[in-house]
Amino acid sequence: MMRIELVKRPQRSALFSVLSPFIAFALTMIAGAVMFALLGVNPLDAFNIYFIQPVSEVWQLHELAIKAAPLILIAVGLSVCYKANIWNIGAEGQFIFGAIFGSIIPVLFPQFEGPLVIPLMLLLGMVGGAFYASIPAFLKTRFSTNEILTSLMLVYVAQLFLDWLVRGPWRDPQGHGFPQTIQFSDSAVLPELMPDAGRANWGFVFALVAAVAIWLMMSRMLKGFEVRVLGSSPRAGRFAGFGLNRMVFFTFLLSGALAGLAGISEVSGAIGQLQPVISPGYGFTAIIVAFLGRLNPLGIVAAGLVLALTYLGGEAVQSALGISDKVARVFQGMLLFFVLGCDTLIHYRIRLIGMALMKPNAAKLDAAPKLEEAR
């Protein structure tokens, strides 16, 4: 009988902290190769179709940007939350509410046209996401509820609310009963960046601007300092005069607004109307993006492009090899698993202990110091 224990390392290796995402990526590749082999596909062919072909032409790079934009937008917001040790898991719901709020204008006031429509929609989208994120923030500060649970559960509420909207009050009367809203008018569609080359729209620009702005805030501004202090040592933060409740609202509203912006950009740019399902899990995949990017906004841009590729690759293997596009989810799951695994092993080493050799007293004393490591 063996027992596995994680023992804290006295020092963490700076080299492996940098290498960790790359090692995780390599391990994902190896596990992916095993998976393809088990499915009866030559792993090299599959990798070619999954990772190389989807980005071999310019228009495909545009598709990559379309997929990466919401991931990056959401993930930079989440990175601020996670740095503050506040766990917003509900970006998917905030994304949906951003899309719903932003769609109020094109769905309910389709006659309203002109250059003001898009800015107003984007603004409303951010308000919607922030509003929806304020619910778990309020519950946490007022009733000390666990924000992981509340923000996650609100995702399902948002999904069902959207589903009801597009089947009920917002359904297109001329839509032959399909559960969707009317097509947005031209002035409610987010313009494409280079219409001649591909479909990529302004959403990708928003993502890059947000990443740079958040990076600036976190590394250069007092606000970012406040986030880092409260996240790493809340008591020192209170001594500094920074309020934890204010921080809960700040991070939730900020990440909610960015998720909402991603939501309305996706609907207005890539889809053009509201449907029962508007996201292939961007809000959850963005959590992986945030950690793969090491909670650094610039790292998140790179990580967002990698994860966007897993979506495109999933579609590609489905059409070329007849493998379910759920394979994309598998890749994303493995990547998160290996990233978290590598990060854990930077801080801890594994120790195997034979049960028979253990003295009960010794085991108890050894176990005690680990309680303090929860972060």
Add this chain to the structure above:
Amino acid sequence: MSANHDRSNLLEVRGLTKIFGTLTACDHIDLNIAKGEIHALLGENGAGKSTLVKMLFGSLEPNSGEIFWDGKAVKITSPGVAKKLGIGMVFQHFSLFEALTAAENIALSLNDGSPISTIAAKARALSFSYGLPLDPDSLVGDLSVGERQRIEIIRCLLQTPQLIILDEPTSVLTPQEADKLFETLERLRSEGKSILYISHRLEEVKRICDRATVLRHGKVVGHCNPREETAASLARMMVGSEVKAVERAPAEGIETAPALLEIRGLTRKPATPFAIPLKNINLTVRAGEVIGIAGVAGNGQGEFFESVSGEVLQQDAGSVRIRGKDAGALSITGRRLMGAAFVPEERLGHGAAPRMKLSENLLLSRHATDGKAFVGSGGMVKNSAVYSAAQRIITAMDVRKSAPDPEAAALSGGNLQKFIVGRELDRKPSVMIVNQPTWGVDAGAAARIRQALIELARSGSAVLVISQDLDELFELSDAIAVMHNGELSAPLPIAEATFEKIGLLMGGAEPGHAEHSLEIA
């Protein structure tokens, strides 16, 4: 002396060495403990005392060296092995569950399956026979620190150890409680048990210890009979040089100086089931004076500090007044802007963020008071201004460090404390409130911090020092008040204060009636 009847060594340590990275915490330590002696282990903080003891108790593995127990070579690979050999330890920081009874806590560590009632009966019998009365059925959360220490000692004695290691046992006791403990230790010695007594309090080492081993920078610098040494000669051995005495010029004209900090009827309900409520605290600190607050740890000092600093706000805005204005409803930032500065007890995690650089930790407490100097338009931090201010403090307080701007956690306790105190002194605050200014700080740094606090007061500021170290308070203060169970006594002017009077108040004599309770005692 009873130590003479058997000189064969119970424990012998030869060349014990422990290396952490580039630091040799223990460097070829030799140590003999005879049967039936109280052996002192002396040394400043960071001298390697704790590392040595951890190796003897099996919680650290030595890099090299040998340990002989009763003449036989042994390897102490875990605390379980140490206990089996007959080594017991009473830690400086207690490891008790507050929500459990004393007997339940003891049962947890014995872990031998005997019923709680049996353990309670044994503990009760043992505690009375050693003159450490203890009710095994009382909740730990309701007990004083001295009583909690008794549980630790009884728990240790129940395992019938031959060698008992005590780590700074009197740091949490009143002078009277310490006397009680010494009686118990002498009783244990007369039964032939050996005691390794770790302390930096030289007077008590002189009083009860038969031999002493002195450590400095991880090396043994001497063995001696403490009874033949003076406190000064022991201090020289520990520090390696003369420690400059703190000079305190008499404070003049205090009575007429303006009151800079006034606490009026400060009352606070306990925030958690085991927190201490504050009861109607009144105190005035005037410009130019240092007031000390003595008290055994856990009598409300932490709660008091939080209330005065503004980390916790008061219902009654007038209960804390700074420079003549109500501050009770202001946050810690608001109170800082009125000219107050604060140094909390805990350095890492409260006074400083461990994983942040010193310059960032400067910003921690001064981002608002020095907002113009450190934060530019749009909330951008002026890194170069913060960096050069941090360097100024480092130079002024002689902070020793390994890098230009290291993380707070990379500094030794004493050096970090010098930085944290210096960070506030650099502002020239008109009100300074310090909780445990030199806890765990080496003698040289402590003297420097104390001198700086006195100079701040004499230059016209009001200084309030909360400390468990009576020697420190007598060195620093113009008057000493005592906190006990959430109440604060009237301050005794230093000329009238004695260890006995303060000790009685610490033990719970009626606040403000020290004379009366002295008569009873």
